[in-house]
Amino acid sequence: MDYISTRGSAPALGFEDVTLAGLASDGGLYVPRVWPMLSADEIAGLAGASYVETAITVMRPFVVGALDDAALRDLCTQAYGRFNHDAVTPLVQLDSQNWLLELFHGPTLAFKDVALQLLGLLFERFLTNRDTHLTVVGATSGDTGSAAIDALAGRAKVDVFMLHPAGRVSDVQRRQMTTVLSPNIYNIAVEGSFDHAQAIVKAMFADPETTSRVTMSAVNSINWARLMAQVVYYFYAAVRLGAPDRKVAFAVPTGNFGDVFAGYVASRMGLPIERLIVATNVNDILHRALSTGDYSCGLVTPTATPSMDIQVSSNFERLLFDLSGRDGLALAGMMRGFEQSKAMTIPENMLNGARGLFASARIDGDDMASAMRWAHDRAGQLLDPHTSVGLAAARKAGIASDVPIVTLATAHPAKFRDAVERATGFRPAMPARLGGLFDREERFDTLPATLEAVRAYVLERSK
Ligand SMILES: *Cc1c(COP(=O)(O)O)cnc(C)c1O
Numbered sequence: 001m002d003y004i005s006t007r008g009s010a011p012a013l014g015f016e017d018v019t020l021a022g023l024a025s026d027g028g029l030y031v032p033r034v035w036p037m038l039s040a041d042e043i044a045g046l047a048g049a050s051y052v053e054t055a056i057t058v059m060r061p062f063v064v065g066a067l068d069d070a071a072l073r074d075l076c077t078q079a080y081g082r083f084n085h086d087a088v089t090p091l092v093q094l095d096s097q098n099w100l101l102e103l104f105h106g107p108t109l110a111f112k113d114v115a116l117q118l119l120g121l122l123f124e125r126f127l128t129n130r131d132t133h134l135t136v137v138g139a140t141s142g143d144t145g146s147a148a149i150d151a152l153a154g155r156a157k158v159d160v161f162m163l164h165p166a167g168r169v170s171d172v173q174r175r176q177m178t179t180v181l182s183p184n185i186y187n188i189a190v191e192g193s194f195d196h197a198q199a200i201v202k203a204m205f206a207d208p209e210t211t212s213r214v215t216m217s218a219v220n221s222i223n224w225a226r227l228m229a230q231v232v233y234y235f236y237a238a239v240r241l242g243a244p245d246r247k248v249a250f251a252v253p254t255g256n257f258g259d260v261f262a263g264y265v266a267s268r269m270g271l272p273i274e275r276l277i278v279a280t281n282v283n284d285i286l287h288r289a290l291s292t293g294d295y296s297c298g299l300v301t302p303t304a305t306p307s308m309d310i311q312v313s314s315n316f317e318r319l320l321f322d323l324s325g326r327d328g329l330a331l332a333g334m335m336r337g338f339e340q341s342k343a344m345t346i347p348e349n350m351l352n353g354a355r356g357l358f359a360s361a362r363i364d365g366d367d368m369a370s371a372m373r374w375a376h377d378r379a380g381q382l383l384d385p386h387t388s389v390g391l392a393a394a395r396k397a398g399i400a401s402d403v404p405i406v407t408l409a410t411a412h413p414a415k416f417r418d419a420v421e422r423a424t425g426f427r428p429a430m431p432a433r434l435g436g437l438f439d440r441e442e443r444f445d446t447l448p449a450t451l452e453a454v455r456a457y458v459l460e461r462s463k
Pocket residue numbers: 110111112143144221253254255256257258259260307308386387410411
């Protein structure tokens with residue numbers, strides 16, 4: 001399998017190089033040259049398969065040439081062995097139609113672990129035989145940072161510089177990052193929003209002064225390997241609910257469009273998906289884009305769901321690439337226009353390609369809180385605010401009552417204790433995994449939200 005850029009001019013790369021590279025040199029994102037298909041029989045054959053066996057079947061076509069089955073099994077066994085649940089990502093029933101897929105049983109209690117635990121191991125394996133030192137520069141609205149730091153702390157040949165928006169991540173999220181004192185981990189609080197932090201990271205990838213001095217790599221969901229790892233749980237959940245003979249809908253709390261794009265990939269691979277419900281908070285650019293074609297940025301409004309407080313969703317470009325008929329050069333023109341004016345209208349003929357599969361909803365703080373209370377009253381489940389946004393969207397999507405809807409539960413409620421307590425009156429218990437978090441020493445530096453400041457910091461410290 002080789003990978004091509006959504007902007008049509010960067011060289012095609014194999015899986016190993018795509019994993020280490022992150023962003024393409026033309027500013028685009030890498031996608032597989034073709035979407036591999038699993039037949040209905042192959043999907044039916046996943047019934048009863050473990051998470052690791054499912055992962056091997058789903059990821060095999062994406063890694064051919066780089067990893068054989070034995071290597072893939074070894075990496076997945078290590079990565080998912082660190083999860084605190086035998087099912088890795090268990091399904092929990094809420095009522096006759098609604099299910100949760102709990103993706104938060106990994107080391108940092110958010111779904112980012114599913115992809116990043118594997119990515120950390122892929123980095124180590126691919127770097128072992130290379131004379132390369134990687135400088136990972138990432139921006140996080142909270143959960144990516146801690147999951148990447150957990151996956152990469154102490155690994156040889158990698159330094160991690162993680163930017164988070166100062167004061168805009170929860171105290172648990174911040175401490176999960178800043179209390180990891182490994183010498184290869186650098187936490188930077190940027191005086192700005194997540195979008196500022198992400199723009200700085202993007203600018204560094206395009207900045208010759210940086211790229212001529214260090215080998216940069218990405219752990220944000222612009223990294224293809226992350227999305228690939230997330231495709232697995234769509235198959236795993238759908239098969240448990242009757243796929244391929246029965247269609248399933250998924251409601252996905254969405255920020256950077258990575259998680260829901262993985263659902264799109266599952267659908268392209270042949271998984272019968274009724275609908276992918278894109279759930280946004282009041283930062284609703286994706287809802288506007290999918291419902292009316294209005295892809296224009298406003299200002300970011302801070303909410304109780306910080307991992308969704310975003311205006312520019314990087315991975316949306318991957319969907320636009322397919323909707324454009326995979327015309328990379330045309331898309332490059334569109335994206336350059338968007339980057340200048342911060343707005344574009346998605347043509348109707350492109351949108352039509354998305355309408356059969358995608359639905360979307362904008363969920364405000366009241367809708368979020370009432371969905372959280374419903375899950376608690378109805379099923380005795382305490383949900384985190386992001387998951388609650390997904391559930392609220394699931395409940396108003398108008399999906400036929402015989403189609404199961406799986407809401408992706410993207411974080412453990414204990415990561416957002418204050419918001420959960422405000423909505424339900426119940427304060428989630430701290431899981432043992434987070435024990436001592438508030439007693440440990442924190443280490444981070446605060447920088448202005450400029451390319452110059454961050455670049456100087458990174459170049460001074462990376463090996
Ligand atoms: C990252 C994150 C999201 C958003 O996922 P994307 O892949 O960026 O769309 C939603 N909820 C939680 C808890 C997250 O950590």
